[in-house]
Amino acid sequence: MILNETSYFGAGCREAIATEAARRGFKKAFFVTDKDLIRFHVADKVIEVFEKAGIPYEIYNDVKANPTIANVQHGVTAFKASGADFIVALGGGSSIDTAKGIGIVVNNPDFADVRSLEGVANTRHKAVPTFALPTTAGTAAEVTINYVIIDEAATKKMVCVDPNDIPSVAIVDPELMYSMPKGLTAATGMDALTHAIESYITPGAWVMSDMFELKAIEMIAKHLKAAVDNGSDPVAREAMSQAQYIAGMGFSNVGLGIVHSMAHPLGAHYDTPHGVANALLLPYVMEYNAESPAAPKYMDIAKAMGVDTTDMSEAEGVKAAVEAVRKLSLSIGIPQKLHEIGVKEGDLHQLAIDAFNDVCTGGNPRPTSVEEIEALYHKAF
Numbered sequence: 001m002i003l004n005e006t007s008y009f010g011a012g013c014r015e016a017i018a019t020e021a022a023r024r025g026f027k028k029a030f031f032v033t034d035k036d037l038i039r040f041h042v043a044d045k046v047i048e049v050f051e052k053a054g055i056p057y058e059i060y061n062d063v064k065a066n067p068t069i070a071n072v073q074h075g076v077t078a079f080k081a082s083g084a085d086f087i088v089a090l091g092g093g094s095s096i097d098t099a100k101g102i103g104i105v106v107n108n109p110d111f112a113d114v115r116s117l118e119g120v121a122n123t124r125h126k127a128v129p130t131f132a133l134p135t136t137a138g139t140a141a142e143v144t145i146n147y148v149i150i151d152e153a154a155t156k157k158m159v160c161v162d163p164n165d166i167p168s169v170a171i172v173d174p175e176l177m178y179s180m181p182k183g184l185t186a187a188t189g190m191d192a193l194t195h196a197i198e199s200y201i202t203p204g205a206w207v208m209s210d211m212f213e214l215k216a217i218e219m220i221a222k223h224l225k226a227a228v229d230n231g232s233d234p235v236a237r238e239a240m241s242q243a244q245y246i247a248g249m250g251f252s253n254v255g256l257g258i259v260h261s262m263a264h265p266l267g268a269h270y271d272t273p274h275g276v277a278n279a280l281l282l283p284y285v286m287e288y289n290a291e292s293p294a295a296p297k298y299m300d301i302a303k304a305m306g307v308d309t310t311d312m313s314e315a316e317g318v319k320a321a322v323e324a325v326r327k328l329s330l331s332i333g334i335p336q337k338l339h340e341i342g343v344k345e346g347d348l349h350q351l352a353i354d355a356f357n358d359v360c361t362g363g364n365p366r367p368t369s370v371e372e373i374e375a376l377y378h379k380a381f
């Protein structure tokens with residue numbers, strides 16, 4: 001298991017930036033975030049901590065949602081010019097993933113092209129020490145060994161898997177998530193549910209990852225709708241901040257499946273938000289993956305989603321799990337068909353090729369093919 005060195009949870013825990021920086025002897029922060037987080041004053045909540053503790057910082061906000069190789073490379077140049085000795089990453093998966101890419105390339109300059117980091121890269125040095133503060137309750141990028149960067153020239157989302165990139169400190173403060181609009185809360189929450197379900201049924205799952213994923217499913221089923229309906233509900237926001245992290249502890253160590261493989265090309269081709277792509281595809285792929293050795297585990301998923309599974313057969317358990325996921329997704333306004341989100345039918349063949357070649361395909365419980373993935377895209381179209 002690879003996890004953070006230290007992690008903090010709960011309202012206001014962002015103050016730990018100051019104590020952790022002092023404890024580790026860090027002098028200057030390179031603060032990676034994006035422009036919307038500055039606009040919504042979320043970045044101010046971290047800047048206040050820097051100011052109060054007298055920690056010098058330099059802001060880098062050239063990060064777009066679904067970040068690109070250029071975002072990482074410009075960040076490397078800015079980091080080197082800044083004189084900083086640690087990174088503070090604030091944001092959703094996009095800012096944290098960009099920070100991971102920057103931290104890796106700074107300490108492993110052989111990979112300055114970024115492209116060569118795709119898949120499992122053999123970097124030899126740990127990334128620049130990073131404190132990661134999530135502002136969405138979804139990707140768990142603060143505790144995973146993955147980061148996802150777009151290669152625009154190849155219209156491709158590259159999944160990079162590298163234990164050297166894990167943030168040393170995760171600071172999971174639900175107060176940084178209150179400003180998420182409803183649509184973002186819904187989509188990122190469904191991303192977390194997708195992580196939990198895919199990694200619960202992946203062949204590499206084991207007792208410890210199962211423990212994390214079932215608890216995450218239960219918490220998301222219980223709290224996601226409340227977080228969407230009332231963004232300032234402290235109980236729901238706190239539970240979602242923890243649930244997405246718990247799901248990340250599991251999936252980062254055992255892998256995902258083809259919901260993610262199929263979501264990544266949608267991000268690369270249409271800039272579809274990651275959570276929306278996952279949420280839309282999840283029930284279709286769950287139906288498909290029920291024909292695999294993972295079928296008996298669907299009953300547990302249904303139960304964790306709050307369904308009374310007493311006396312259900314395995315087939316009824318499968319149906320109940322898929323229905324519970326679809327019901328949650330509908331209740332929080334997730335689009336249910338690809339044509340509704342601007343996907344073009346003529347692109348489905350190319351999307352299927354890209355999805356099949358994605359790093360996450362190896363974790364799918366049912367062996368698959370380009371043809372079968374294409375059929376799934378058509379079903380979801």
Ligand SMILES: NC(=O)c1ccc[n+]([C@@H]2O[C@H](COP(=O)([O-])OP(=O)(O)OC[C@H]3O[C@@H](n4cnc5c(N)ncnc54)[C@H](O)[C@@H]3O)[C@@H](O)[C@H]2O)c1
Pocket residue numbers: 034035036037040042064065066067091092093094095097135136138139140141144145146147148176177178179180181184188191267274275
């Ligand atoms: N590293 C991993 O393990 C991992 C896992 C899953 C997904 N990802 C990647 O993460 C990216 C998606 O990240 P995401 O879904 O967290 O969203 P995001 O980081 O792309 O953010 C989407 C938008 O929401 C805004 N936003 C974020 N938090 C906000 C807040 N509290 N209030 C107001 N606005 C806010 C951002 O500024 C941005 O404009 C994708 O590139 C995806 O592929 C990474």
Ligand SMILES: [Fe+2]
Pocket residue numbers: 139191195260274278
């Ligand atoms: Fe994801």
